[in-house]
Amino acid sequence: MVEPIxxxxxxxxxxxxxAFQLLTRNAHxxxxxxxxxxxxxxxxxxxxxSNCSVDDTIIHRDIFTIAAEPTIDILIETIGxxxxxxxxxxxxxxxxxxxxxxNKALIxxxxxxxxxxxxxxxxxxxxxxxVAGGIPIIKAxxxxxxxxxxxxxxxxxNGTANFILSEMQxxxxxxxxxxxxxxxxxxxxxxxxxxxxGIDAAHKLAILASTAFGIPLQFDKVFTQGISTIELQDITYxxxxxxxxxxxxxxxxxxxxxxxxxxxxxxxCSHLLxxxxxxxxxxxxxxxxxxxxxxxxxGAGGKATASAVVADxxxxxxxxxxxxxxxxxxxxxxxxYLSDEQILPIEEVESGFxxxxxxxxxxxxxxxxxQILSDTGISVEAVIQKEPKQNENSVxxxxxxxxxxxxxxxxxVTTIESLTSVSGSVVHMRVELLSK
Amino acid sequence: MVEPIxxxxxxxxxxxxxAFQLLTRNAHxxxxxxxxxxxxxxxxxxxxxSNCSVDDTIIHRDIFTIAAEPTIDILIETIGxxxxxxxxxxxxxxxxxxxxxxNKALIxxxxxxxxxxxxxxxxxxxxxxxVAGGIPIIKAxxxxxxxxxxxxxxxxxNGTANFILSEMQxxxxxxxxxxxxxxxxxxxxxxxxxxxxGIDAAHKLAILASTAFGIPLQFDKVFTQGISTIELQDITYxxxxxxxxxxxxxxxxxxxxxxxxxxxxxxxCSHLLxxxxxxxxxxxxxxxxxxxxxxxxxGAGGKATASAVVADxxxxxxxxxxxxxxxxxxxxxxxxYLSDEQILPIEEVESGFxxxxxxxxxxxxxxxxxQILSDTGISVEAVIQKEPKQNENSVxxxxxxxxxxxxxxxxxVTTIESLTSVSGSVVHMRVELLSK
Numbered sequence: 001m002v003e004p005i006x007x008x009x010x011x012x013x014x015x016x017x018x019a020f021q022l023l024t025r026n027a028h029x030x031x032x033x034x035x036x037x038x039x040x041x042x043x044x045x046x047x048x049x050s051n052c053s054v055d056d057t058i059i060h061r062d063i064f065t066i067a068a069e070p071t072i073d074i075l076i077e078t079i080g081x082x083x084x085x086x087x088x089x090x091x092x093x094x095x096x097x098x099x100x101x102x103n104k105a106l107i108x109x110x111x112x113x114x115x116x117x118x119x120x121x122x123x124x125x126x127x128x129x130x131v132a133g134g135i136p137i138i139k140a141x142x143x144x145x146x147x148x149x150x151x152x153x154x155x156x157x158n159g160t161a162n163f164i165l166s167e168m169q170x171x172x173x174x175x176x177x178x179x180x181x182x183x184x185x186x187x188x189x190x191x192x193x194x195x196x197x198g199i200d201a202a203h204k205l206a207i208l209a210s211t212a213f214g215i216p217l218q219f220d221k222v223f224t225q226g227i228s229t230i231e232l233q234d235i236t237y238x239x240x241x242x243x244x245x246x247x248x249x250x251x252x253x254x255x256x257x258x259x260x261x262x263x264x265x266x267x268x269c270s271h272l273l274x275x276x277x278x279x280x281x282x283x284x285x286x287x288x289x290x291x292x293x294x295x296x297x298x299g300a301g302g303k304a305t306a307s308a309v310v311a312d313x314x315x316x317x318x319x320x321x322x323x324x325x326x327x328x329x330x331x332x333x334x335x336x337y338l339s340d341e342q343i344l345p346i347e348e349v350e351s352g353f354x355x356x357x358x359x360x361x362x363x364x365x366x367x368x369x370x371q372i373l374s375d376t377g378i379s380v381e382a383v384i385q386k387e388p389k390q391n392e393n394s395v396x397x398x399x400x401x402x403x404x405x406x407x408x409x410x411x412x413v414t415t416i417e418s419l420t421s422v423s424g425s426v427v428h429m430r431v432e433l434l435s436k
Numbered sequence: 437m438v439e440p441i442x443x444x445x446x447x448x449x450x451x452x453x454x455a456f457q458l459l460t461r462n463a464h465x466x467x468x469x470x471x472x473x474x475x476x477x478x479x480x481x482x483x484x485x486s487n488c489s490v491d492d493t494i495i496h497r498d499i500f501t502i503a504a505e506p507t508i509d510i511l512i513e514t515i516g517x518x519x520x521x522x523x524x525x526x527x528x529x530x531x532x533x534x535x536x537x538x539n540k541a542l543i544x545x546x547x548x549x550x551x552x553x554x555x556x557x558x559x560x561x562x563x564x565x566x567v568a569g570g571i572p573i574i575k576a577x578x579x580x581x582x583x584x585x586x587x588x589x590x591x592x593x594n595g596t597a598n599f600i601l602s603e604m605q606x607x608x609x610x611x612x613x614x615x616x617x618x619x620x621x622x623x624x625x626x627x628x629x630x631x632x633x634g635i636d637a638a639h640k641l642a643i644l645a646s647t648a649f650g651i652p653l654q655f656d657k658v659f660t661q662g663i664s665t666i667e668l669q670d671i672t673y674x675x676x677x678x679x680x681x682x683x684x685x686x687x688x689x690x691x692x693x694x695x696x697x698x699x700x701x702x703x704x705c706s707h708l709l710x711x712x713x714x715x716x717x718x719x720x721x722x723x724x725x726x727x728x729x730x731x732x733x734x735g736a737g738g739k740a741t742a743s744a745v746v747a748d749x750x751x752x753x754x755x756x757x758x759x760x761x762x763x764x765x766x767x768x769x770x771x772x773y774l775s776d777e778q779i780l781p782i783e784e785v786e787s788g789f790x791x792x793x794x795x796x797x798x799x800x801x802x803x804x805x806x807q808i809l810s811d812t813g814i815s816v817e818a819v820i821q822k823e824p825k826q827n828e829n830s831v832x833x834x835x836x837x838x839x840x841x842x843x844x845x846x847x848x849v850t851t852i853e854s855l856t857s858v859s860g861s862v863v864h865m866r867v868e869l870l871s872k
Binding site for chain 1: 581750
């Protein structure tokens with residue numbers, strides 16, 4: 001019998017448990033694709049997982065024992081977080097193990113150091129499962145589109161945020177209502193701030209941008225805005241103007257630097273991304289040769305994430321079965337070729353803008369506001385002015401601007417907010433066409 | 437200086453010319469990803485391509501010289517067809533060259549023999565460009581979803597057919613009108629039968645199914661139906677029932693065998709594939725772990741196809757740069773593991789059906805027709821009966837059936853056609869939900 005490739009899984013929660021089940025259930029298919037059997041011989045977990053019949057697999061309560069186990073070729077890390085998981089991955093690398101991880105925070109925040117460490121030891125670290133669950137988007141960017149100069153990418157990469165926005169949009173429900181339902185359905189954590197404030201999406205965007213542009217990971221440079229301040233009225237007004245609000249991660253090359261930003265975005269309702277609803281994820285990648293290509297599917301959940309973990313395991317195993325290291329560089333580009341192109345500050349990013357303000361319902365107010373925009377060099381593309389409600393003397397005023405520098409827009413907004421005819425602050429959101 | 441990996445391109449038409457330009461324009465990016473420069477040193481072409489400045493590349497009028505050229509590592513075949521291209525690829529393999537091809541007919545019809553020949557010589561044949569242009573769908577199926585038991589896949593894989601159906605649908609134009617416009621726009625060939633009769637889609641489906649299910653290529657077993665008989669009225673009636681008509685390639689595992697079929701299909705209008713319009717391609721792949729994932733983009737054209745050719749070239753070069761053979765088997769599964777699962781005859785395939793017939797407008801006719809269906813064990817899900825036009829005594833009658841065996845449906849249709857109250861033949865088209 002051919003010697004199997006031996007796997008240790010550390011963390012037997014939703015993802016780790018599903019990966020174990022998938023490797024077991026599809027063992028024959030996996031062997032057919034690798035040319036050698038793949039066997040999970042060791043599991044490191046503090047708690048048992050009642051969904052997993054681990055049979056005669058060796059269970060260790062100390063995960064570090066697994067990272068040092070001499071018979072193991074590949075370590076699958078599904079613990080999560082940047083504490084123990086980081087120490088474990090470092091220890092596994094030092095012990096010459098190839099590492100498969102689903103840990104977006106770990107890669108986005110510590111990937112540069114981990115890759116350097118792995119390079120020294122000649123081992124792989126693969127992380128398809130860290131971005132967009134079951135969608136093989138890292139492989140698409142890093143290999144499938146390798147011939148392209150990638151110009152930009154934009155994605156719905158947090159299912160929780162997309163579920164909440166989709167429900168607000170389709171059912172006219174408020175943020176708070178949908179959030180508590182999402183928590184009951186298990187789509188949102190008890191502390192949902194990681195998802196709703198965009199941190200999770202920023203982790204994923206940093207990873208995607210590095211593989212697309214050949215730059216080091218720069219999570220700390222991602223401009224990040226969440227969805228918790230989006231009001232139902234903005235969704236309604238956007239729709240009147242022909243737009244949907246989506247929480248997007250956007251990375252784009254410009255002549256002045258690279259844009260890296262996560263924020264609520266108005267997209268034309270006819271756009272493919274505008275029609276990705278619920279917990280689905282989708283990433284649109286524009287290359288100079290392929291043009292825009294879209295990748296879409298389940299972005300979270302144990303089974304979908306396990307699909308990516310096992311695909312990565314097969315990738316590494318296919319190399320091991322041939323007695324070689326993985327031939328694809330960690331971040332698509334070989335280390336000496338990584339680019340030092342700068343990340344553009346958000347003030348220098350250009351986009352259209354949606355503005356909503358509360359203005360006095362009297363002659364000359366709209367003129368004063370559009371004059372300020374015009375003086376700042378910003379063109380107005382559409383205006384909605386609502387009738388005042390009974391007993392109110394101010395009305396919602398909504399404007400859509402042409403493409404402009406964010407810094408310039410902020411200047412104009414500050415001036416508008418200082419008008420006595422405008423009360424409160426001016427809500428502003430970016431508008432993107434993502435058409436080419 | 438590091439020794440470059442050397443490429444010969446045979447065929448300098450739209451695809452070959454674009455691949456040459458892309459390898460030249462993005463040479464630095466390609467080198468960064470491979471770790472070694474990639475250089476096109478030889479081109480084999482009978483005609484010059486005015487879009488290509490081939491500089492100091494050596495041009496041969498005899499392509500076979502290139503396949504035998506000792507300095508070349510990889511041969512890119514962009515000639516097309518199964519005549520000269522086949523001889524060239526065989527000759528290149530025999531000379532130990534790795535082969536990158538965009539030739540769907542060659543792979544679908546002769547792939548099994550070519551892979552066997554390549555296996556003996558230890559060289560790669562890669563063919564991402566043969567299916568869906570710039571969308572890296574072969575890589576997604578063969579590597580990105582490698583952990584999954586793929587249950588089914590369905591795709592819009594011929595841009596010409598999709599353009600024609602989209603235009604008929606959105607603008608209410610007839611097949612002949614749109615076809616002549618498509619020919620003027622260059623979307624359809626002077627002889628468009630390859631695209632419109634589904635041969636091109638069948639080539640691509642055979643390739644997709646083999647990489648998804650680990651079966652040998654079986655192009656001759658693909659059930660193939662084109663779009664040239666689709667009437668505008670069917671598009672209108674389908675829409676009334678909430679469906680769009682798309683030309684799909686479908687491959688599905690069942691307990692009885694594998695379905696392989698290309699035909700016009702009614703899909704619910706809300707389905708993601710129903711909203712892929714124009715010359716775009718899209719493939720939906722359902723795995724047991726990832727669930728359905730969608731891949732979408734430009735399916736044809738020189739630049740998009742060149743994107744796939746260059747990605748494949750980088751893939752092979754990444755292996756060569758590491759001094760190894762490509763680690764991914766030709767058809768995803770290693771040869772000894774290929775499955776001999778049978779292809780299901782179309783009579784045994786199950787789906788819903790759309791039926792349209794011309795029936796006398798008198799009492800009892802609808803009852804007689806539904807009785808025949810009921811006697812055959814087929815449930816009716818919806819009926820549209822139109823008012824008769826002036827001076828006509830027969831009316832269009834449209835039925836939607838529940839899921840049934842195709843053989844059973846054909847029996848029922850034959851009986852219905854024998855009724856004196858029904859004139860002409862009964863138009864029937866398959867209905868799919870593709871929901872899980």
